[in-house]
Amino acid sequence: MLAVPTRQLLVGQSAVGEQPAGCRHRRVLSCCIGSWMSPWSCQQCTLVNSEANTLCAACGSEREQRRGTLLPRIIIKPISDVTNAILDLFNGPPNPVSRQRSPNSTFSPGSSSLRSSSSYPDLSSSSTPSRPAPPRPPPPGWILDSDQSSSRINPSPDSIATTTSTTADSSFSFVDTSVTSTSSHDGSLTWICRKCLNANPELLNVCSQCNERKSIGSKRRQRGQNRHLSYTSSGLSTENSSFADVNVSANSSTMSADEKMTSLCSEVMTEVERHDRENAAATYNSIVSFCGQHKTFIDDSFPHTQKSIGDLNDSDLGAVVGFLPTSFIWLRPEQMFTKDGRAWPWTVFRDPRSSDIEQGVLGDCWLLSAMALIAERPDVLEHILLTKEYSHCGVYQVRLCIDGQWKIVLVDDFFPCRPETRSIAFADGRKNQLWVPLIEKALAKQLGSYSRLRAGRTIEGLAMLTGAPVEVVSLEDETDRDIRWARILSAREAGFIMGCSCGAGKRAVNEEVFRRNGLLAKHAYSVLDVRQEGEHRLLRLRNPWGSFVWKGKWSNNWNGWPQDLKRKLLSGEPSTGTFWISYDDFLSHFDSVDIAKIRWYQGWAELRIPIQMGGEFMNSDRAVRILIEEPTEVCLTLFQGGARTAHDQVDLLICVHMVSTSGTIGDLICRSARKLEAFVSTGDVFLRSGQYIIVCHSLTTLGTRKIHGCLAIHSSKPMFADMVPCPPAVYTDSLVQLALKEGKLHSSLNGVFPRYITENFSGLLLMVDNVLEDMWVHVKVECSNSTNVLSSRGTLDVADSIPPLSRQIIMILTHFEPTQTYLVQHQLLVRVSHRHALGDFTIVRNGARTGSESHSPPFGCPAIEQLHSRKALFYC
Numbered sequence: 001m002l003a004v005p006t007r008q009l010l011v012g013q014s015a016v017g018e019q020p021a022g023c024r025h026r027r028v029l030s031c032c033i034g035s036w037m038s039p040w041s042c043q044q045c046t047l048v049n050s051e052a053n054t055l056c057a058a059c060g061s062e063r064e065q066r067r068g069t070l071l072p073r074i075i076i077k078p079i080s081d082v083t084n085a086i087l088d089l090f091n092g093p094p095n096p097v098s099r100q101r102s103p104n105s106t107f108s109p110g111s112s113s114l115r116s117s118s119s120y121p122d123l124s125s126s127s128t129p130s131r132p133a134p135p136r137p138p139p140p141g142w143i144l145d146s147d148q149s150s151s152r153i154n155p156s157p158d159s160i161a162t163t164t165s166t167t168a169d170s171s172f173s174f175v176d177t178s179v180t181s182t183s184s185h186d187g188s189l190t191w192i193c194r195k196c197l198n199a200n201p202e203l204l205n206v207c208s209q210c211n212e213r214k215s216i217g218s219k220r221r222q223r224g225q226n227r228h229l230s231y232t233s234s235g236l237s238t239e240n241s242s243f244a245d246v247n248v249s250a251n252s253s254t255m256s257a258d259e260k261m262t263s264l265c266s267e268v269m270t271e272v273e274r275h276d277r278e279n280a281a282a283t284y285n286s287i288v289s290f291c292g293q294h295k296t297f298i299d300d301s302f303p304h305t306q307k308s309i310g311d312l313n314d315s316d317l318g319a320v321v322g323f324l325p326t327s328f329i330w331l332r333p334e335q336m337f338t339k340d341g342r343a344w345p346w347t348v349f350r351d352p353r354s355s356d357i358e359q360g361v362l363g364d365c366w367l368l369s370a371m372a373l374i375a376e377r378p379d380v381l382e383h384i385l386l387t388k389e390y391s392h393c394g395v396y397q398v399r400l401c402i403d404g405q406w407k408i409v410l411v412d413d414f415f416p417c418r419p420e421t422r423s424i425a426f427a428d429g430r431k432n433q434l435w436v437p438l439i440e441k442a443l444a445k446q447l448g449s450y451s452r453l454r455a456g457r458t459i460e461g462l463a464m465l466t467g468a469p470v471e472v473v474s475l476e477d478e479t480d481r482d483i484r485w486a487r488i489l490s491a492r493e494a495g496f497i498m499g500c501s502c503g504a505g506k507r508a509v510n511e512e513v514f515r516r517n518g519l520l521a522k523h524a525y526s527v528l529d530v531r532q533e534g535e536h537r538l539l540r541l542r543n544p545w546g547s548f549v550w551k552g553k554w555s556n557n558w559n560g561w562p563q564d565l566k567r568k569l570l571s572g573e574p575s576t577g578t579f580w581i582s583y584d585d586f587l588s589h590f591d592s593v594d595i596a597k598i599r600w601y602q603g604w605a606e607l608r609i610p611i612q613m614g615g616e617f618m619n620s621d622r623a624v625r626i627l628i629e630e631p632t633e634v635c636l637t638l639f640q641g642g643a644r645t646a647h648d649q650v651d652l653l654i655c656v657h658m659v660s661t662s663g664t665i666g667d668l669i670c671r672s673a674r675k676l677e678a679f680v681s682t683g684d685v686f687l688r689s690g691q692y693i694i695v696c697h698s699l700t701t702l703g704t705r706k707i708h709g710c711l712a713i714h715s716s717k718p719m720f721a722d723m724v725p726c727p728p729a730v731y732t733d734s735l736v737q738l739a740l741k742e743g744k745l746h747s748s749l750n751g752v753f754p755r756y757i758t759e760n761f762s763g764l765l766l767m768v769d770n771v772l773e774d775m776w777v778h779v780k781v782e783c784s785n786s787t788n789v790l791s792s793r794g795t796l797d798v799a800d801s802i803p804p805l806s807r808q809i810i811m812i813l814t815h816f817e818p819t820q821t822y823l824v825q826h827q828l829l830v831r832v833s834h835r836h837a838l839g840d841f842t843i844v845r846n847g848a849r850t851g852s853e854s855h856s857p858p859f860g861c862p863a864i865e866q867l868h869s870r871k872a873l874f875y876c
Contacts, residue, residue, distance in 0.1 A: 264721040266605035266713060272406070273383060273399075273600075280386050280397050280408045287410075291393040296332070298394075299412040302445040304330035309416060310451025312361075324361055325425055328416040332394060333434065336415070337422045344432040347390050352381060352429075354526060355546035355576060357436050360426035364440070364453040368427060369524035370461025371439060372544035373499045373596075376526050380497065380598060384465055385435055396434075398442035401467035404639030404679065404710030405608055409442040416450070426450060439465070452644055458499050458524050460678060462596040466497065467606075469635040469681055469714050473593040475586075476505050485537060485583060488593055489530050497596040498527035500541065505591025518551035518579075519589055527593065528578060533565055537583035542575070549579040556580075597635070597684075599714070607713045607721055611638075613698035614650065615706035617728035617863045624694040624711060625659070627720040628687045634715045636672070636682045638696055641708040643678040646818045650700035650707055651762055652680045655734045659691040665733040668741045673760035676700070676818040695726070695734040699792060699814055703861040728866045735809060736871060739767040748830050752777050756826075763789055763813040764824045770802040771873060772832065777802045780829040780841045781811055788822035789813040792867060794860050799841045801833075801854040805873045812867070 040063055041048050042056040049056055054063050200208055291297050302308050312324055333346040344350065354372035359365060374381050382388065386397040386408070394413040399406065415437050416425045429436035443464065444450040463470045473487050491498055503509040503521030511521040520543070529540035543549060553560060556570065556579055569580060609624055628634075636654055643649045653674040658666035669692065672680040698707050713721065743755025743765070751772040757765040764786075770777040783789075783796040791798075792812040802808050815822045829841070836854050843856040859865035 264607055264609065264723070266607035266715055266718050266721070268603060268605050268718070269600050269714075272606060276399060276406060276408055277386060280399075283408075283410065284387065284395060284397055287395050288391075288393055291395070296394050297391075297412050298414070299410065299445075302411065302441075304414055308444070308449055310449030312451050312454075325418050327419060328425060329419050329422070330414040331417045331422060332413055333415075333432070335422070336417055336424055338424070338428070338432055340430065340432050345390075346432045346434065348385060348388055348396075348434050348438070349381075350431045350433050352378065352433060352435060353546075354542065354544045356430040356433055357544065358428045358430060360424065360428065362426050362440075362450060362453055363455060364427070365524070366456035366458050367440065367443065367453060367461045367464075368436075369458045369499060369544065370465055371436065372524070373458075373462065373497050373526050374465055376528065376542070377497060377598075380466060381435070383600075384439065390434070396438050396442075398439055400439075400442060400446065400464055402443075402446045402464065403641045403643075404637065404712045405610075406467060407446060409446055411438060411441050411445060413438070415441065447644060455645065457594075458501065459594045462497065462499070462594060463679065466596045466598060467712075468497075468599065469597045469637055469684075469712075471595045471597065471681070471683060473595065474505075474591070475593065476507060476591050481583075481587065484587075488527075488539075489532060491593075491595045491597075492527070492530035495598065495601075497598055499594045500525050500527055500586075500590045501592045501594070502590050507591065514589065516551075517589070518549050518555070520545075520548065525590075531569070533568075536565070538569070538580050539583065539586050540569075540578060540580050543577040543579075546576040549577060550581050550585075552581070552585055554580040554582050554585075597714075602716070605715050605718045607715075607719070609711045609713070609721065609723065611696055611709050611711050613652070613696050613707045613709055614701040614704075615863070616703060616861070617731060617866050619725065619727055621726040621728075622723045623696075623726035623730060624713075625722045625724045626692050626694065626713070627722075628689050628692065629719075630717065631686060631688050632715050632717045632719060633684055634682075634687050634713065634719075635684050636694065637679055637712045637714075638672065638681075639679040639710045639712065640698075641710070646676070649676045649678060649818060650698050651676050651814050652709070653697040654680060654682055654711075655695045655697065655738060656682065656685075656687075657693045657695065657734060657737060659693055665693060665695075665730060665737060668734075668737040671738065674762045676762060676815055693724075693730075695730060697731065697734070699812055699867075700790065702792060702867065703863040728863075729869075732809065732867055732869060732871070735765065735812075735867075736767065736807065739765060739809070743767060746828060748828075749777075749832060751775075752830055752832070754779070754828055754830070758824060762815040763822070764826060765812050766810045766826065766828075767807060768800075768802055768810055768830075769807040769873060770804060772804050774804055775832045775834065776804065776836050778831050778833055778838055778841045779810055782827040782829075783811070783813065783825065785825040786813060786823055788816050788820050789824060790816045792864060793857065794864075795843070795857060797843055799838050799843055799856040800868075801836045801838050803836065803870060806870045807873055808870045809868050 039048055039051055042058065042061055042063075047056055047058040049063070055061065056063070206212065287297055298304075306328075309328060352375050354375040356375065357368050357371055359368055374384070384399055386399055387395065391413070396411050396413060398409045398411065400409055401407070413434065417423060418425050424437060427436050427440045440450075440453065444453055447453065459470050459472055462468075473484060475484065488498070502519055502523050502525060503511070503514055504523075509521045514521045524544065526542040526544065527539060528542055531538045531540075538554060541550070549555065552558070561570070611622065611624070636656065638652050638654050640648075640650060640652060651674055652672070654672040656669045656671065658669055660666035669687065670682050670685045672682045674680070674697075694711065696709065696711060698709075701707055713719070739755045739757060742757050742759070744757070746754040746756065748754055751770065753769040753771065755767045755769070764783070766781060768777065768779050778799065778801050780799040781797070783791065786796060789796075790813065792814070798811055800808055800810055811826075813824055831841075833839075837852045838854065838856055839851045841856070842851050842853055845857060855868075859868065
């Protein structure tokens with residue numbers, strides 16, 4: 001028995017493992033095929049690198065590796081286009097000589113051609129001239145797949161010889177069970193025009209009715225809903241686990257109508273908004289017409305009662321600012337008293353500025369800070385308020401992105417007011433503007449009450465108001481300062497909305513010193529400009545209060561300004577609350593930068609897909625498959641429904657995998673950080689042409705309840721997506737691929753490879769590989785010194801027996817209370833044995849230990865058993 005030294009892993013710390021020479025990932029093995037000793041061009045930045053470099057000298061991207069393939073080398077298109085290329089080969093000039101395909105004819109692994117040219121079937125038409133020719137049948141061993149555009153042919157799994165000596169641990173394939181839109185008369189396929197919905201023959205490139213060109217979306221609409229995903233789990237059969245074939249049909253009668261709508265196509269964001277506006281206009285006009293000129297609209301779905309106010313005395317929801325009224329009255333604008341009195345008539349907008357926002361008694365500064373950032377961009381603000389003129393009937397519509405889904409919120413203009421002063425109690429807009437209280441009320445309605453607005457982060461407000469992908473650049477981590485500057489500068493050049501937080505991070509803050517320098521601790525500022533002027537790095541910030549500005553170097557009254565920069569940067573009339581600050585001082589006083597990536601005007605597309613996570617793994621679960629036809633920049637964000645407070649939040653994780661040529665879960669391409677937050681994001685990633693599977697994980701509620709969420713996909717080009725069945729084994733395979741890519745190795749016995757992940761994981765993932773051919777591996781893990789974590793096994797001390805040539809995820813720890821820090825410590829004991837029984841490694845429970853178990857303690861539910869099931873190893 002070998003006792004591995006204790007590893008104490010604090011948050012953000014992990015040990016560095018050593019890669020043994022004999023253990024290589026399958027992805028690395030495949031790169032040895034072919035010769036690539038020549039200069040190469042980076043796929044990301046196009047820089048030409050020398051043949052000796054494996055990483056791009058400019059951006060650090062990996063060199064694209066030439067992989068082994070089962071397909072003829074003359075077909076060099078991406079895998080999504082291979083079937084079309086093969087179909088083109090079959091659709092060549094008719095051969096007068098009928099050729100029969102040999103039943104044993106297959107692709108030769110590593111060969112540059114098919115084994116036998118005579119293996120093609122006779123594709124010449126035998127129909128009489130008086131009758132239209134039927135559709136050409138696919139070659140034997142191939143399946144016609146209508147899930148590809150037009151008519152493409154996919155190889156049957158039985159007709160392809162594998163390049164490995166063993167089969168994969170588990171495989172799944174995506175196959176349509178029927179051909180869509182096939183005419184019974186001429187065998188032609190049809191496509192649906194997106195403009196007029198006319199069905200057109202596949203051969204036409206323009207609509208026969210409106211001359212609209214056939215688009216990506218048009219092709220996608222023709223595909224049928226009768227999808228079929230078979231996932232065969234050929235995992236190791238033992239006395240504790242035996243997996244049978246799982247055959248899941250997407251057209252099951254138990255599925256809802258929404259689940260059957262599997263074909264999806266992303267849509268340009270400006271088109272999404274236009275459709276929302278058109279639908280909202282019909283509702284608005286109907287209400288206004290009903291109210292007429294003498295009736296006032298009252299929204300009974302958000303009544304003027306204490307229920308809509310909520311419990312403002314609940315300290316768990318955040319502090320109350322100022323004096324809390326004992327009661328409220330609901331008044332319309334013309335009935336209220338404001339600081340501006342009647343000097344300004346009521347309106348929705350009047351040259352909106354961030355200084356127009358006044359906070360009420362609610363502690364919702366996170367939302368008001370986001371509003372202040374939006375106020376700097378009127379082009380964005382007008383997308384939120386669909387009703388832009390004062391409504392005498394009191395009908396307003398606000399467009400918000402709640403839990404990742406766009407919502408058109410209908411509200412009236414009755415607002416809670418103080419009885420004694422008749423002034424608005426919550427957020428107000430100066431110069432009698434309504435856009436501030438209308439947005440606040442619309443969000444309160446969606447969340448259930450005004451009290452639900454208390455406590456939050458500016459980044460949440462930006463996500464709700466813009467619907468755009470959001471990102472936080474931490475100024476306190478150990479990232480190189482030049483890299484952080486480049487990210488901030490590039491965000492400014494891209495026109496993104498940016499805000500920053502002053503003195504609210506992990507560092508100790510002396511608020512009095514901050515005030516002497518003209519800054520407010522625990523306060524949000526807007527980032528208006530970012531400049532690189534020679535050797536000077538400068539940022540222009542704005543205090544939403546409109547006053548109290550920076551007094552140090554590069555401030556408005558600083559005497560050290562170079563004359564050329566002073567004329568360039570301070571020549572205009574100074575705006576209230578704005579100031580310049582150096583990048584060095586910015587890093588010293590600010591802790592983070594919040595970025596909302598607004599790309600409405602860059603032609604980006606979006607797709608928002610409802611999804612479920614956690615709970616019991618079921619055959620009715622769904623994953624998202626996306627099809628990329630050309631290299632595309634993508635950002636994926638996973639939202640949890642109803643997670644406004646830390647008490648509601650569970651862990652979220654997005655994993656994006658390639659779909660391998662054999663149809664299995666392939667290499668992990670990218671992932672989000674695993675966090676207990678309302679949403680997580682992968683950030684911007686480039687995806688090459690191909691098919692990808694997106695698996696969404698949440699382990700906090702594993703084995704109990706399902707978590708409802710939404711997956712938002714933003715892409716620089718339109719893409720296809722499908723909701724495909726996600727059998728239970730897919731979740732385990734996804735985490736295995738994560739461990740193989742990112743796991744750090746413990747030093748251990750020869751033939752035993754423990755891997756663990758702690759970085760960006762909010763806990764621990766521990767997996768052990770047994771590459772021995774005739775010995776079992778006994779593993780005992782002790783995590784009893786860990787704090788504020790939950791174990792996927794229900795206990796912090798476990799033991800498992802792993803068969804030869806197998807692997808198992810031993811344990812997953814999850815951060816429990818998100819408002820408190822957590823500590824992960826684990827000790828790993830490993831030994832090899834000729835027997836599966838754990839013996840004295842068995843965890844003692846209630847003073848008893850039999851020693852015959854293979855897993856100690858036993859798994860508590862099927863979901864836990866599936867997550868920690870043994871997986872067979874296969875090496876090339």
